[in-house]
Amino acid sequence: AMATSEGGSAHRSEHAPFVRDDQYGVMGHAKQGLGERIRLGLASLVLFPSRLFTSVVLLLAFYSVCVVFPVSSNVNRVALSLLARAILLVIGFVNIRVHTKGKCHLWKSVDSPAAGVVSNHVGWADILILCWLFSPSFIARKATTQTPIVGRVSRAMECLYVERAQEREKASRSGAAATAKPSRKGGLAEQLQDRMKRSSGEKGGRPVVIFAEGTTTNGDFILPFKSGAFLAGVPLTLVIISYDYKRVSPAWESVSGFRHLLLMLCEPVHRASVTIMEFEPRQNESPQSAAARARQMMVDEAALTPSSATFQDKLNYHNILRQGESHSKTQ
DSSP states (O other): EEEEEEEGOOOEGGGGGOOOTTTTTTTOOOOOOOHHHHHHHHHTHHHHHHHHHHHHHHHHHHHHHHSSSSOOOOHHHHHHHHHHHHHHHHHTTTOOEEEHHHOOTTTTTTTTTOOOEEOOOHHHHHHHHHHHHHOOBBBEEEGGGGTTTTTHHHHTTEEEEEOOOOHHHHHHHHHHHHOOOOOOOOOOHHHHHHHHHHTTOOTOOOOOEEEETSSSOOSSOOOOSGGGGGOOOEEEEEEEEEEOOSSSOOOTTTTTTTHHHHHHSHHHHHOEEEEEEOOOOOTTTOHHHHHHHHHHHHHHHHTEEEEOOOHHHHHHHHHHHHHHHHHHHOO
């Protein structure tokens, strides 16, 4: 099946979960009327720099907290939650509707039993919303630890680190592999299981956020879940984040990073809703079956469209867009 996107280009059904459908189009550069061009121009001179500056100041404030309290504690957890909500307010997320189902709790509850938070993934705003609600840990690239400011923050948040193949190859070529300290035994899956089993049922324990789809979508679809979050067989929190938009979608997808940041910060108000559900493992249930059941729960609750699309389908779609853009420039 084929459908038509911005500029008359066609996309296949397996590309549908990655197609942006806001006013600015799939690449974020759809032609706008005079009024909208004036609005964006004024907002880029006023809203964008003021919001960006304020957000950076808030991030530096949290960095200071992490310097003083370098080990995960209630202090930096509370600070992270407050910081995330403050940034959300600054960039226009004034009202975020939160609905809870069953006995699930937010991170502030000392009785929260969940060791992991499984969420759909639309864009970078998801991370701020999850930080506000759960003050969690994330899974990050190992190279993040060497990044100024971000490295210290990620360690204070007790993030789990994964070393990508490119990073291992680079370390090997540079000779760093021979001098580096031995890495922690076990891969990411083993580390994740260990962390979740240790923190399951722990009062005030810090959950780990897992984007089980393995990539982002446009928010209307949900991809097959990877089973890593379900290997430990412990209770989880399921989160569905959705956005109500017309002009600018929080879905990053095929828009360049700076362009998307510009459009998002120039939009006066953003609207989001969050649904939080509990997920209890069943006896003798395989991780794959648990992943499929959790995904179906989210489909039923939020009327998301299930898709069998893969990350490779996403890469293929982006490649088609780049080829189309190059062709247009040469004409």
